[in-house]
Amino acid sequence: MVRANGIDLYYEVSGGGPAILGIHGTPSSAVLWEAAAQKLAGLGRCIIYDRRGFGRSERPVPFNATDLSEHVDDAVAIIDKLAATPATIIGRSTGGLIALGLAHHYPETVRALVLLEPAFFEIDPEAAAWANALRRKILEAAEDDPESASEFVIREALGVETWNSLPDDFRALFVAASPAVLAEMRGQGLDLSEHPLQLRSDQIASISHDSPHLSEGFP
Numbered sequence: 001m002v003r004a005n006g007i008d009l010y011y012e013v014s015g016g017g018p019a020i021l022g023i024h025g026t027p028s029s030a031v032l033w034e035a036a037a038q039k040l041a042g043l044g045r046c047i048i049y050d051r052r053g054f055g056r057s058e059r060p061v062p063f064n065a066t067d068l069s070e071h072v073d074d075a076v077a078i079i080d081k082l083a084a085t086p087a088t089i090i091g092r093s094t095g096g097l098i099a100l101g102l103a104h105h106y107p108e109t110v111r112a113l114v115l116l117e118p119a120f121f122e123i124d125p126e127a128a129a130w131a132n133a134l135r136r137k138i139l140e141a142a143e144d145d146p147e148s149a150s151e152f153v154i155r156e157a158l159g160v161e162t163w164n165s166l167p168d169d170f171r172a173l174f175v176a177a178s179p180a181v182l183a184e185m186r187g188q189g190l191d192l193s194e195h196p197l198q199l200r201s202d203q204i205a206s207i208s209h210d211s212p213h214l215s216e217g218f219p
Helices: 030-040 068-081 094-105 125-144 146-160 161-165 170-178 177-188 201-210
Strands: 002-004 007-009 011-014 019-023 045-049 087-092 111-117
Touching: 002 030, 002 068, 007 068, 011 030, 011 087, 019 068, 030 045, 045 068, 068 094, 087 094, 094 111, 125 146, 125 177, 146 161, 146 170, 146 177, 170 177
Parallel strands: 019 045, 019 087, 087 111
Antiparallel strands: 002 007, 011 045
16 A cells, blocks of 8 residues: 555556556456556566555545546656656556646656557547536436446446456446546546546647657657
8 A cells, every 4th residue: 555645545566677557447446457467567667556446445535526636646646655757657548548647747757658548538529428428327327326337337338248248246346436436527637527638639749748758768
């Protein structure tokens, strides 16, 4: 555990060398990154963690809402406390959005960005409309069954068959993350928030110029 911004965050480290930080999506956990982390350990010191409210990390009390800025600050705290500056940041889905926020606001911490299906829906009007409709559906369903939030996200984004094919322990992990899913929707800046992160194309393009490390590349 590492203490960051008033809560305990669970993390794991594999390998040695240049730092690599993995940021999971919503709903998810570092559990789903374990196999990848072992392979990435052949390239550097791979750090994976459960984001606030997910998996083995602490859930703030109260936890009605959480903002992109909190997740970005948590990532910075882990990088700082583990002496991992600069790090290659690998973000998947919502983790990709957090990685973008990290590179935009704290460019000195980032050596390279790897974005896997980043949930940055605002760059496409159709995707943004889909995300907004999904948000409304989930919040409406959660009024009757708050524990359904994670299942609803996976069913809508990946399909009913994907949810039904998950092992029981994975489904239980996701269901337990429902409060964090709802907190993200009620907060600001995240992909299913009412007001998600918005970056202009020139701001995205400037990220590599703002960071003193991104132009160095990664082997």
